[in-house]
Amino acid sequence: MKISLNKSRIIENQKITENYFLMKFENKNPDQPGAAQFINIKINSKQDPLLRRPFAIFNYTKKQISILYKVIGNVTCLMSKLNKGAEIEYFGFLGKAFNTDIKKKTVWAIAGGIGIGGVNLFLNNIKKSNRTELFLGFNQFQEACNLSKFLKTDNVKSHIAVLEKNKRYFQGNLVELIKTAKTRPDMIFACGPEMMLSGLYHNFIDKYKIPAYFSMENIMACGIGTCMGCTVKIKEGNKIKQKRVCKDGPVFKAEDIIFSL
Ligand SMILES: Cc1cc2nc3c(=O)[nH]c(=O)nc-3n(C[C@H](O)[C@H](O)[C@H](O)COP(=O)(O)OP(=O)(O)OC[C@H]3O[C@@H](n4cnc5c(N)ncnc54)[C@H](O)[C@@H]3O)c2cc1C
Numbered sequence: 001m002k003i004s005l006n007k008s009r010i011i012e013n014q015k016i017t018e019n020y021f022l023m024k025f026e027n028k029n030p031d032q033p034g035a036a037q038f039i040n041i042k043i044n045s046k047q048d049p050l051l052r053r054p055f056a057i058f059n060y061t062k063k064q065i066s067i068l069y070k071v072i073g074n075v076t077c078l079m080s081k082l083n084k085g086a087e088i089e090y091f092g093f094l095g096k097a098f099n100t101d102i103k104k105k106t107v108w109a110i111a112g113g114i115g116i117g118g119v120n121l122f123l124n125n126i127k128k129s130n131r132t133e134l135f136l137g138f139n140q141f142q143e144a145c146n147l148s149k150f151l152k153t154d155n156v157k158s159h160i161a162v163l164e165k166n167k168r169y170f171q172g173n174l175v176e177l178i179k180t181a182k183t184r185p186d187m188i189f190a191c192g193p194e195m196m197l198s199g200l201y202h203n204f205i206d207k208y209k210i211p212a213y214f215s216m217e218n219i220m221a222c223g224i225g226t227c228m229g230c231t232v233k234i235k236e237g238n239k240i241k242q243k244r245v246c247k248d249g250p251v252f253k254a255e256d257i258i259f260s261l
Pocket residue numbers: 038053054055056057067068069070071072073074075076077114115116117118216217218219220250
């Protein structure tokens with residue numbers, strides 16, 4: 001797959017809920033991205049902000065790419081103010097994807113926080129012969145109501161955990177919700193903050209020895225494997241190696257990850 005640098009115009013930049021936006025822009029890359037692959041976006045040609053920012057591909061057609069992003073700092077705040085027609089630059093498609101070429105399995109897709117941006121393409125790509133269930137974790141009730149509607153959940157049973165007190169969904173975090181499940185899947189694919197992934201691994205996956213793959217979200221600088229700014233410790237045989245999330249990941253086998261949290 002070719003990595004290309006593309007200039008692209010914004011088609012839509014829609015506010016979905018407090019602090020979350022869905023940005024659609026022209027797709028200039030003929031390749032089909034895999035689930036958990038990402039693009040590195042620069043929002044203008046100025047020196048500031050200098051660094052590109054990584055975002056998982058939320059949805060994709062030959063003409064259009066979309067990302068679901070949360071406003072957390074400088075660049076995402078500037079992004080939220082961009083209008084239709086503004087030009088951005090993106091580099092991609094980057095990183096290794098989840099392997100969705102599996103059949104007739106019970107599969108759980110799990111996403112929390114900004115990890116929700118990465119799970120939609122997984123739901124699109126996973127073969128229909130699998131029995132897929134989706135587990136989502138949100139901080140706020142309104143986020144859960146507004147964001148869950150944007151995921152491709154046809155033929156998928158959804159379970160939602162919300163930290164905020166509410167009467168519609170499970171109240172608590174994603175790991176607490178998963179621990180209440182009566183069944184066990186054949187495989188797990190998860191995207192989210194390290195704290196969530198670590199909790200999921202130690203409290204559930206390791207306990208029941210379920211094959212699992214995690215997409216990591218480490219802060220990145222170059223995004224293309226040259227600066228070593230995004231490394232994670234990964235077990236390889238009886239050695240521990242520093243692997244780059246941007247180039248060797250973002251997807252790693254859960255049991256190989258040495259969590260820092
Ligand atoms: C592979 C990958 C895929 C991603 N996909 C998405 C996505 O689909 N949607 C989405 O909203 N975000 C996603 N992110 C995170 C996104 O890249 C950051 O939110 C963004 O870079 C923040 O830029 P900023 O300038 O607004 O914030 P900054 O000003 O750079 O940071 C603001 C604060 O947030 C913290 N921060 C920045 N990046 C991260 C991070 N990755 N994890 C935890 N804390 C962070 C900083 O330490 C700082 O405290 C992804 C990250 C990676 C590595």
